Amino acid sequence: MAERPTQTPPMPGSDRLLAEVTQAGEELARTHSGAHDGPAEADEEALAARFKEIVAADGKIEPRDWMPGGYRASLVRQLAQHAHSEIVGMQPEAHWIGRAPSLYRKAVLLAKVQDEAGHGLYLYAAAETLGVRRADLLDALHEGRQGYLSFINYPTLTWADTGALAWLTDGAAIVNQVPLCRTSYGPYARAMVRVCKEESFHHRQGFDSLWALTHGSPRQREMAQAAVDRWWYPALAMFGPPHSASTHSERSMAWRIKRFTNDELRQRFVDVCVPQAEALGVTLPDPELRWNAERGHYDFTPPDFAELRRVIRGDGPCNRERVAHRRAAHEEGAWVREAAAAHARRRAARSADAEADSGSGSGSGSGADAGDAAGSGGAAAGTDRPGGARADAEGMPA
Amino acid sequence: MSEHDWPLWEVFVRARRGLAHLHAGSLHAPDAHLALRNARDLFTRRGEGVSLWVVPADAVTASSPDEKDPFFDPAADKPYRHPTFFALPEGVEHL
Amino acid sequence: MTTAPPTAPGPSPAPAGPPVAYVLRPADDALIAAQRMAQWCTNAPQLEEDVALANIALDLLGQARALLTHAGGLEGRGRDEDALAFLRDEPEFTNVQLVELPNGDFAHSIAKLLFFAAYQRLWYERTAAARDPELAAIAAKAVKESTYHLDHAATWTERLGDGTEESHRRMRAGVAAVWPYTHDLFAADPLAARLAAEGVGVDPAELRPEWLATVEEVLTRSGLAVPAGDWAPTGGRHGVHTEHFSLLLMEMQSLHRAHPGVTW
Numbered sequence: 021m022a023e024r025p026t027q028t029p030p031m032p033g034s035d036r037l038l039a040e041v042t043q044a045g046e047e048l049a050r051t052h053s054g055a056h057d058g059p060a061e062a063d064e065e066a067l068a069a070r071f072k073e074i075v076a077a078d079g080k081i082e083p084r085d086w087m088p089g090g091y092r093a094s095l096v097r098q099l100a101q102h103a104h105s106e107i108v109g110m111q112p113e114a115h116w117i118g119r120a121p122s123l124y125r126k127a128v129l130l131a132k133v134q135d136e137a138g139h140g141l142y143l144y145a146a147a148e149t150l151g152v153r154r155a156d157l158l159d160a161l162h163e164g165r166q167g168y169l170s171f172i173n174y175p176t177l178t179w180a181d182t183g184a185l186a187w188l189t190d191g192a193a194i195v196n197q198v199p200l201c202r203t204s205y206g207p208y209a210r211a212m213v214r215v216c217k218e219e220s221f222h223h224r225q226g227f228d229s230l231w232a233l234t235h236g237s238p239r240q241r242e243m244a245q246a247a248v249d250r251w252w253y254p255a256l257a258m259f260g261p262p263h264s265a266s267t268h269s270e271r272s273m274a275w276r277i278k279r280f281t282n283d284e285l286r287q288r289f290v291d292v293c294v295p296q297a298e299a300l301g302v303t304l305p306d307p308e309l310r311w312n313a314e315r316g317h318y319d320f321t322p323p324d325f326a327e328l329r330r331v332i333r334g335d336g337p338c339n340r341e342r343v344a345h346r347r348a349a350h351e352e353g354a355w356v357r358e359a360a361a362a363h364a365r366r367r368a369a370r371s372a373d374a375e376a377d378s379g380s381g382s383g384s385g386s387g388a389d390a391g392d393a394a395g396s397g398g399a400a401a402g403t404d405r406p407g408g409a410r411a412d413a414e415g416m417p418a
Numbered sequence: 419m420s421e422h423d424w425p426l427w428e429v430f431v432r433a434r435r436g437l438a439h440l441h442a443g444s445l446h447a448p449d450a451h452l453a454l455r456n457a458r459d460l461f462t463r464r465g466e467g468v469s470l471w472v473v474p475a476d477a478v479t480a481s482s483p484d485e486k487d488p489f490f491d492p493a494a495d496k497p498y499r500h501p502t503f504f505a506l507p508e509g510v511e512h513l
Numbered sequence: 514m515t516t517a518p519p520t521a522p523g524p525s526p527a528p529a530g531p532p533v534a535y536v537l538r539p540a541d542d543a544l545i546a547a548q549r550m551a552q553w554c555t556n557a558p559q560l561e562e563d564v565a566l567a568n569i570a571l572d573l574l575g576q577a578r579a580l581l582t583h584a585g586g587l588e589g590r591g592r593d594e595d596a597l598a599f600l601r602d603e604p605e606f607t608n609v610q611l612v613e614l615p616n617g618d619f620a621h622s623i624a625k626l627l628f629f630a631a632y633q634r635l636w637y638e639r640t641a642a643a644r645d646p647e648l649a650a651i652a653a654k655a656v657k658e659s660t661y662h663l664d665h666a667a668t669w670t671e672r673l674g675d676g677t678e679e680s681h682r683r684m685r686a687g688v689a690a691v692w693p694y695t696h697d698l699f700a701a702d703p704l705a706a707r708l709a710a711e712g713v714g715v716d717p718a719e720l721r722p723e724w725l726a727t728v729e730e731v732l733t734r735s736g737l738a739v740p741a742g743d744w745a746p747t748g749g750r751h752g753v754h755t756e757h758f759s760l761l762l763m764e765m766q767s768l769h770r771a772h773p774g775v776t777w
Contacts, residue, residue, distance in 0.1 A: 084480065107560060114555045118548065121768045122595050122777040123578050127571060130551055134567035137560055138460055144560075145444045148426065154446065155423050179768055211443070218464075229777075237775045345555065353558025355683070356619050359676025360448035361424060366675065367449060424559070445561055451668060456561040459568050 031227045031296055041216040044201030048080070048209055075276050080206035083149040091275050094268065095205050096150050097166075098277065103143035104161045104168035108342050110136045112176040112185060121179060128225050129182060135222065139215045146207040162347045170328055171254035173336030177247075180233055180240075184247035186226020187300075188255035188293070194219050195289045196259065204276040227296065234301045241301075248297070249305045257323040257331075259286040265325070290320050426475040427453040429460075431467035439471050447472075531645055531713050533588045534607065535704060537597070538750060539636065540580030541608035544598055545758075546629060547573035548765055549616055558619055565665060569626070572658040579651045586647075599769035603759055604752035611694040611749075613758045617687065620673050620680065624687035627666035628695045631727045632720065634659035639715040667731045674735025681736065688732065689740045696745035699724070 067086035074081060081087055110133045117133065120126035144154040160166040171189045176182055197219065200212040233244035263269055263281035272278035280288075290309075297304050308321045331339070424446040430439035442461045447453035453472040461467065550570035557563035581594040592600075611629060616622045637659055640652035673684040699721040708714025729739055748754070769777075 110555045110563075117551050117554060118764045119768045121599075121772070123544075123574065123581075123598055125777050126551075127574050127578070130554065130567055130571055130574070133554055134564055134571070135463075137563045137567070138463065141445060141460055141560055141564070142443055148444065153423070232777055236777075237772065239772060240775055349556045349558070352556075353562075353619070355677065355679050356558035356562075356673070357424065357448075359680030360452065360672045362680075363672040363676045364449040446559070447561065448672070452561075452672075455565065455665065455668065459564045460561065463564075463568070 031224060031299070040198050041201055041213060041220070044198070044209070045213040045217075047202065048206075048213060075204050078202075078276070079204075080209065081204050082206045090271065091277070092150055094272055094275065094277055095208065096147055096152055097268075098272070099143055099147040099150070099208060100152075100157045100160065100166050101168060103140045103147060103157065104166060105172065106136045106140035106143060108161070108168045108346055109172045111342055111345055112172060112174070112338075113182050115176050116179055116182050119179070125229065128229075132186070132222050132225060135218050139218065142211040142214055146205075146211040149207045158350060162343065162350060164334070164343065167332060169258055170331040170336065171251070171258055172342060173331050173339045174250070174254050175338055177250070178243050180230070180243040180247035181250065183226050183229035183233060183244065184251040186222050187230050187296070188226075188248070188251045189258060190219055190223040190226055191293065191296075192255045192258045192289050194223055195285055195292065199279040199285075202276075202279060208277075227300070230300055230302070244300075245302055248302045252305050253323045253327075256286060256289070256320075257325075257328045259283075259289065261325055261328065262322070286322075287317050290318050294318055424448045427457070427472045428475050428478060429453075429457040430471040430473070431457075431461050432469035433466060434468055439469065442467075444475060450474075531587070531643075531648070531708055532704070533584050535708060535714055536580055536584040536587060536648065538607045539633075539640075540577055540584055540597070541606045542612055542629075542633070543573045543580060544577035545606070545608045545761065546612040547571075547577055548761060549612065549614075550622075550626075552616055553622065569662050569665065572655075572662065576651070576655045576658070579654075583647050583651065595769065599766045603754055603762055606754065606758070606762070607750050607752060609694070609697045609749040610746060610755050610758075611691065611697065613749075613755055613761055614691065614694060615757055617690065618683055619669075620683040620687035621690060622687075623666050623669045623673065624684070624691045626662060627670050627731060628691060628698075628728060630659050630662035630666055631724050632695075632698045632717075634663050635720045635724055636715055636717065639720070643715075644713050663727075670731050670737070671735040674732070674737045684735065685737055688737055692740045693742065693744045693746060697747040697749055700747050700750065702750060 068088065071081065071085070071087055071091075073079075074085075081091075113129060113136075114133050117126060117130050120129050144157060147157060148154055157166065161168070169189075171185075176185060194216060197212055197216050201209055201216055203209045203212065230244050230248075233240040260266055260282040263283050266282055269278065269281060273281070293304065294309070294311075306321045308319060310319055312319045330336070334340075425448075426444050427447055427450075428444050429442045431442040432439045442457075445453065445456050445460055447456050450472060454470060457470050457472050462470070547570050550566060550573060553566040554563065554570070557566055577598070578594050581597045585592040585594065585597055611625060614625060616625075634656060637652040637656040641649055641656055643649045643652065670684060673680040675681070676684075699717050701718060702716070705714050706716045706718070709716035709719070725739075732738060746755075
């Protein structure tokens with residue numbers, strides 16, 4: 021995509037996190053789930069024992085495995101919240117696509133926001149392996165029954181906010197999400213490996229965009245600093261309430277859905293951010309922020325958890341707009357979704373008639389060569405022949 | 419409402435020539451043609467594939483968890499089917 | 514609505530390759546179409562379609578950047594893609610009015626994309642054989658993209674045209690609203706005609722029969738027809754635009770212009 025000779029220095033600490041993602045991806049490929057090892061009898065107790073055994077051995081639980089009801093519910097809750105965060109989280113940044121100050125920045129921002137839609141799709145798909153439907157999860161989001169990350173309810177007031185948001189909140193998201201690449205539920209772990217790899221591009225572009233501002237004109241530097249001041253605490257709050265006050269943490273950790281406490285992750289984030297802020301030349305808005313040699317970590321002022329609760333409850337600056345925007349897009353698109361479904365039904369009926377006439381059966385899958393160049397019309401090769409099209413030389417498995 | 423829901427499709431991507439199609443994930447689409455288009459946009463944005471398959475999720479028949487053991491155990495005692503079973507003499511590469 | 518002034522703004526003839534004005538036309542088309550398409554982001558009828566429309570916008574933006582950069586090079590006065598995108602005023606833009614029209618509903622936008630992509634595909638196809646090697650290379654890459662956009666638009670035109678009663682009505686309305694603006698794509702253009710005669714350029718007027726055959730086939734397959742009527746607003750190629758255009762430019766250029774001379 022959009023290349024630009026970049027003078028940005030390497031971002032301290034980011035390579036280590038990405039290396040962890042790669043390693044988790046490789047581990048996934050090697051993991052022996054242990055699913056074939058257990059006893060054949062299917063009584064609940066034995067199944068529960070086997071589930072525990074797999075989790076304890078750092079194996080993966082797969083969709084058709086037996087799992088405790090609470091484990092399934094926790095996963096659905098977490099996956100839905102995560103997916104919702106991706107798609108509602110598109111809004112604060114999409115707000116600036118039209119005004120991006122250079123064509124390069126416009127392309128990068130649009131690609132980033134598009135990735136977030138993609139991440140939402142991966143995560144909804146992972147949630148659907150647990151027996152819920154995306155349409156129902158979206159309804160829950162639109163009706164306020166399910167939430168998304170609190171930082172999304174803050175406004176992007178200037179262009180610099182897109183950079184600060186990406187550097188800080190995507191940075192926080194990566195710290196939060198890298199351990200999820202090793203989460204015990206297979207589809208979630210696989211989705212997260214994909215998401216994290218793409219997320220590191222987001223984080224870097226945010227850093228790069230801010231770097232251009234902090235090395236630009238006095239007005240650009242001011243803009244950058246003001247945006248960092250605005251986004252620091254929303255980013256810190258992303259790790260959630262302290263472990264002692266977190267309702268779901270303990271059990272999620274036992275099931276290895278979650279692998280570190282909120283506080284551990286928040287500390288990890290602060291430790292990563294300080295040298296990055298220094299490299300950028302911005303000040304983090306916390307006078308108490310200083311290195312504690314004894315602990316080997318930075319001391320910092322925690323976020324205002326009362327504010328976090330207010331925002332989660334729905335009283336942040338943009339909660340109402342964000343949900344209303346999502347709902348409007350969904351409702352205004354209803355006639356399109358209906359039309360496509362109606363067309364597909366009609367087409368299926370026509371091809372069934374045609375098959376009855378000709379007596380030929382055919383597979384229902386479809387394939388296409390994706391082409392050898394970006395943007396090529398590869399998938400266009402999959403024309404709508406009745407009964408499903410196939411452009412791949414090998415065809416579908418019978 | 420549910421009448422208008424788009425069905426789920428499973429997506430398989432061939433990362434490059436010489437490799438098998440691997441399951442990449444799933445998506446919703448009203449028909450096969452749009453499923454392919456969506457799969458291309460979603461799973462090969464960064465040039466991750468040279469070929470795609472989409473299959474209606476309904477059309478996938480899976481072994482049931484109950485029959486897992488009889489279904490898979492026969493393979494478990496044939497480790498020689500896996501290439502790593504055979505120790506290679508030193509100096510032999512690219513096999 | 515608008516009528517074209519008798520003459521095109523005088524381009525400064527460059528030493529090699531086509532005149533800058535000739536390259537700015539497709540560049541502006543792609544840029545303004547990208548700007549509009551990107552407005553769908555977070556507003557598409559389905560998440561998968563959000564991803565698809567963003568892909569199309571990114572393709573168009575990439576085309577615009579390559580063409581603007583090339584135009585700046587031909588001009589030789591040191592204007593880069595950003596100077597051309599952000600620092601020209603409304604009458605200096607030579608995109609067709611079709612691409613600046615507001616998005617309307619999904620059917621309206623699909624109609625715009627169908628007509629525009631079908632035109633772009635033909636223009637890029639011909640231009641891929643152009644004498645200017647840089648322009649030819651840009652066109653060769655873009656023709657694959659336009660083919661894909663055309664297929665996307667055709668796919669949706671058919672599903673909406675042959676979907677529900679409501680979608681059919683909306684698709685027909687979208688086609689009817691956009692159709693008059695398609696004529697300007699093929700309007701007589703002395704500069705392009707001269708360049709075509711010299712073997713350097715493409716005369717868009719020559720593309721119309723094939724374009725019409727393509728879109729007619731799609732419309733027919735979708736249970737729709739080519740709208741009647743002979744209203745044919747023109748002027749985009751001469752810097753004459755609709756009322757919508759200044760608002761679009763104002764949004765696009767505001768931040769860049771508020772900070773003159775800085776790096777982003």
